[in-house]
Amino acid sequence: MRLRTLAAAIVPLPALLGMSLIGTASAAPNPLVTLSGNTAPLAQSARTGDVATGEQITAALSLKLHNQAALDKFLTDVQNPKSAEYHHFLTAPQFNAAFGPTQADVDQALPFLKQSGVSNIEVSANRQVITFSGSAAQLESAFHTSIGNYTDAATGRHFYANDAAPALPANVSSVVANVVGLDNHSLKQHPATPKASPKVVKAVTPAILKSAYGTGSLSATGAGVTVGFVEFDGYQKSNLSTFDSTNGLSTGTVTTVPVSGQNYDSNPGSGQTEVELDVEVVQGIAPKANALVYEAPNSNAGELAMYQKIASDNKAKVVSISWGSCESSEGSSAANSVNSALATGTAEGISYFAAAGDDGTTDCVRSTGSTSKAVDFPASSPNITGVGGTQLTVTSSNGYSSEKTWNDGASGGSTGGGISTLFTAPSWQSSQSTTKRKVPDVAADAAEGSAYTIFSAGSWGNVWGTSGATPLWAGFAVLQNQIHGGSLGNLNPTLYSIGNGSSRTTGFNDVTTGNNTLNGTTGFTAGTGYDQVTGWGSFKGVGLSGLIG
Numbered sequence: 001m002r003l004r005t006l007a008a009a010i011v012p013l014p015a016l017l018g019m020s021l022i023g024t025a026s027a028a029p030n031p032l033v034t035l036s037g038n039t040a041p042l043a044q045s046a047r048t049g050d051v052a053t054g055e056q057i058t059a060a061l062s063l064k065l066h067n068q069a070a071l072d073k074f075l076t077d078v079q080n081p082k083s084a085e086y087h088h089f090l091t092a093p094q095f096n097a098a099f100g101p102t103q104a105d106v107d108q109a110l111p112f113l114k115q116s117g118v119s120n121i122e123v124s125a126n127r128q129v130i131t132f133s134g135s136a137a138q139l140e141s142a143f144h145t146s147i148g149n150y151t152d153a154a155t156g157r158h159f160y161a162n163d164a165a166p167a168l169p170a171n172v173s174s175v176v177a178n179v180v181g182l183d184n185h186s187l188k189q190h191p192a193t194p195k196a197s198p199k200v201v202k203a204v205t206p207a208i209l210k211s212a213y214g215t216g217s218l219s220a221t222g223a224g225v226t227v228g229f230v231e232f233d234g235y236q237k238s239n240l241s242t243f244d245s246t247n248g249l250s251t252g253t254v255t256t257v258p259v260s261g262q263n264y265d266s267n268p269g270s271g272q273t274e275v276e277l278d279v280e281v282v283q284g285i286a287p288k289a290n291a292l293v294y295e296a297p298n299s300n301a302g303e304l305a306m307y308q309k310i311a312s313d314n315k316a317k318v319v320s321i322s323w324g325s326c327e328s329s330e331g332s333s334a335a336n337s338v339n340s341a342l343a344t345g346t347a348e349g350i351s352y353f354a355a356a357g358d359d360g361t362t363d364c365v366r367s368t369g370s371t372s373k374a375v376d377f378p379a380s381s382p383n384i385t386g387v388g389g390t391q392l393t394v395t396s397s398n399g400y401s402s403e404k405t406w407n408d409g410a411s412g413g414s415t416g417g418g419i420s421t422l423f424t425a426p427s428w429q430s431s432q433s434t435t436k437r438k439v440p441d442v443a444a445d446a447a448e449g450s451a452y453t454i455f456s457a458g459s460w461g462n463v464w465g466t467s468g469a470t471p472l473w474a475g476f477a478v479l480q481n482q483i484h485g486g487s488l489g490n491l492n493p494t495l496y497s498i499g500n501g502s503s504r505t506t507g508f509n510d511v512t513t514g515n516n517t518l519n520g521t522t523g524f525t526a527g528t529g530y531d532q533v534t535g536w537g538s539f540k541g542v543g544l545s546g547l548i549g
Contacts, residue, residue, distance in 0.1 A: 032144060033173035038333040040161035040183040044368060045150040051160045053137035057147075058120075058260070059181030060301045061109055061130045062337035063101040071099045075347060075383075076427065079493040081549060089349030089487050092126060092314040099347075101127045105175040112172045116142035122260070124305065125312035128340065131260060131305050136160075143167065143179060150185075154369025159185045177340070178333035181301030186330050188232050188298055188323040189366060199408065201449040202394060203462050206247045206284030209445070209472065211398040214541030215285050220479040222252070222286030227478050228316025228350075229278050229291065229471075230306060232298040232323055233271030234264025236457075243280045243455040244287070251283050252290040257313070259296035259306045268457075271323075276456040277463050278322055281471035286478040292316050300334040307341035314348050317487045320474035321354040321384070322467035324376040326364035327422050335377050335422055342383035349487025353474045354379040355466035356388045356440040357416025360407070360518030371519045373418050375439050380420040382429075385491055386439035387470040388534045389415035389446025390511050405514025405526045405533050406447040406464075413465060414518045415446060417532040428493040431500055441492055443511060443534035444469035476539050480548055488548070498547050499529065499536040507544035508537040 065071060077085035090098070106127050113121055118134035136147050143166035151158050161183035168176060202208075210216035237254060244251050256265055268275070279291055292315060296306035310319060327335065342352060357363045357376035364370040379386035389406035407414035420437040429438060445452075446469040451462035480488060488494075498507045511534040516523035524532040 030169045030171055032167040033170050034165050034167045035173065035176070035179060036165070037336065038165040038179055041185050041328055041331045042150060042161055043328065044153045044370070046153060047148045048151055049149050051136040051147045051149055053135060055136045056133055057136055057139055057181065058131065058133045058297065058299065058301045059139065059179060060132070060304055061113070061176050062178040062180055062304065062340065063105055063109065063128055063130070063175055064177045065099050065101070065128070065340055067099050071343065071347070075343060075490070078347065079490060087486070087489070089489055090347050092312055092348060095344055095347050096126050101175065103127065106130065108175050109172055112169065118142070124308040126308060126344065128344070129304055129308045131301055139182060143182065145182070147182060152368055155367070159183065161185055178337045180304050180334050180337050181299060183331070184299060186300055186325045186334065186367070188303065188325055199412065199448045200451050200462055203451045203453040204392065204445060205453055206249065208394060208398045210285055212392060212394045212400045213444070213539060214400070214543070215476060215479060217542050218479055218483065218545055220482040222289030222475070222478045222482060225286070225318065225478045225481045226290045226292060226316045227282055227286070227474060228310055228319040229275070229293045230319060230321040230323060231271070231275045231278070231293055231295050232302070233275055234268035234295060235272060235275040235279065235293065236265070236268065239276050239455050239457065240279055240283070244283060246455070247284065249283055249287040251287045254279060254291040254293065257292050257294045257309070259294055259309050260302055262295050262297050262302065264295050273456040273463060274322055274467060277452065277454050277467060278320055278471045280454045281452060281468055282320060282475040282478065285472070285475040289478045300331070304334065304337050304341065307338050311341050311344040311348060311350070314350070317350055317481055318474050318477045319345070319350055319352045320471040321352065321378060322470050324355060324357065324378060326367055326374045327377045327380060327420060328364055328374060329367045330377045332422055338378060339381050339383060339423070342378065342381050346383045346490040349489045351477045351488050351491050352384040353387055353470050353477065354384045355470045356386045358413035358465045359416060360414040360516040360521065361418045361523040362519045362521050363416055365519055371521045373521060375418040375420055376416050379416070379439050380423055380437055382423055382426040382437055382492070383490055385441045385473065385495070386535070387466055387473050388417055388440035388443035389466045389469050390443050390534055390538060391447030392445040392450040400509065403509055403511045403538060405511060405516060407514055407516060407518065408448045410519060412448045414516045415443065415466060415533060416440065417516050417524055419532070426492070428496040438532050440535040441495060442473060442536050442538065444472045444538045473539070476541065480545060483545060484548065494548055495536060498544070503547055504529070504536070507540055507547045509540055510537045
């Protein structure tokens with residue numbers, strides 16, 4: 001037997017060469033493909049050296065959705081009252097089957113990651129994101145780009161970033177839309193902090209907000225509805241309990257949902273007030289709603305994992321987002337990946353609300369020092385209702401008196417607003433004469449003069465900014481979910497239809513005075529109807545509720 005095997009192995013050299021040539025010719029080429037739109041945001045930054053080869057970096061592969069044209073049509077039809085698909089939202093499994101990456105897509109990407117030597121590989125439940133960790137050397141080798149240390153020339157902040165767009169083998173790039181997390185240029189900001197408030201005329205409480213905005217007359221408490229919060233810090237339940245008991249609120253449950261193993265609650269950081277403001281404002285007008293507080297690492301990869309988990313869980317039907325970053329700092333790869341997660345959620349009936357920012361038209365000023373016009377992300381996503389800010393004045397009996405644009409100047413901030421550089425104008429915004437998405441869509445109280453009184457970090461304080469206006473709108477949407485008996489999804493098509501129609505003043509308090517000029521950059525001016533300062537304005541509780549179908 002041994003001799004027969006050995007004989008069989010003896011092949012003439014010409015024949016062996018022929019076999020080798022045939023094998024080479026039949027092997028499928030797998031060239032590298034550079035991912036467009038994945039260049040790190042490096043403007044006005046100086047490279048100071050290479051990242052240490054052993055530095056650990058958490059990143060993610062964002063996989064491509066399927067049937068994008070059909071998804072776009074569905075997102076339009078599901079908000080069109082004349083369509084048979086109107087408000088027939090999908091379950092998470094239905095979305096995955098129709099539009100999500102397949103298991104075969106995941107199986108095509110996973111071997112590449114494993115061969116790269118990375119660890120902590122985690123696939124999101126809807127298969128849209130694969131999160132992983134690796135050393136800088138491993139990621140540089142895997143994605144064929146060096147990673148450098150940079151210093152922002154304007155702010156002096158240090159960060160790392162990939163020097164060039166990542167490249168992937170062709171068979172992997174066929175299923176991957178973006179690589180997210182090769183840089184840590186963008187940190188999500190939390191504007192809300194307890195502040196001394198010399199300009200406060202009358203701080204608002206739940207009772208004042210219910211009276212002024214007309215939600216106290218609605219026969220709803222948020223019962224049976226779950227609201228989600230996007231957070232990059234933690235909270236203490238004892239603070240929420242003090243707020244509730246002082247204001248006479250009997251509330252639903254509040255549950256923390258860790259993302260990528262992150263839970264800040266045992267030792268909250270500087271963003272604690274942001275988290276507690278968000279929850280307390282919603283509880284103030286929709287006390288019986290149950291709350292899910294999603295907490296993730298403050299990074300692009302952490303942000304993406306959180307939005308995908310919210311969509312995969314599909315438990316929260318309204319989501320409040322007070323954290324954000326200017327579009328150019330976020331970067332197109334991260335923003336587009338998050339936008340896919342948001343599209344998933346809206347197809348499932350989730351209503352998202354995000355703060356438009358507190359820096360007027362200069363949203364990048366805090367992250368890069370730039371005073372050029374810019375808007376905040378994710379408020380600029382067409383799958384989100386962007387919320388601007390006003391100054392609310394109430395009557396002696398706490399009824400609605402008037403509102404003007406929130407603009408307290410450089411010391412106090414101003415409502416964000418402007419034009420996106422990343423997203424095209426959705427069809428429902430076409431009447432605003434723009435090729436790019438405009439923000440905000442709506443607004444509510446956010447000024448120092450009418451600050452929110454909350455209990456945070458063991459004491460009472462006044463807080464202002466669009467971080468307060470956003471959960472206020474989210475709370476209103478929670479009430480609408482209860483009143484209308486189900487999910488509402490992306491409310492923008494409905495809000496713009498009302499705003500452009502004869503019932504505008506029935507549903508909205510139109511804010512027509514003020515501007516968001518700040519930091520020496522001329523902003524936009526409020527006027528009748530829609531504007532890039534306060535959108536359509538604030539809600540009239542009973543009036544707008546009757547117009548939402």
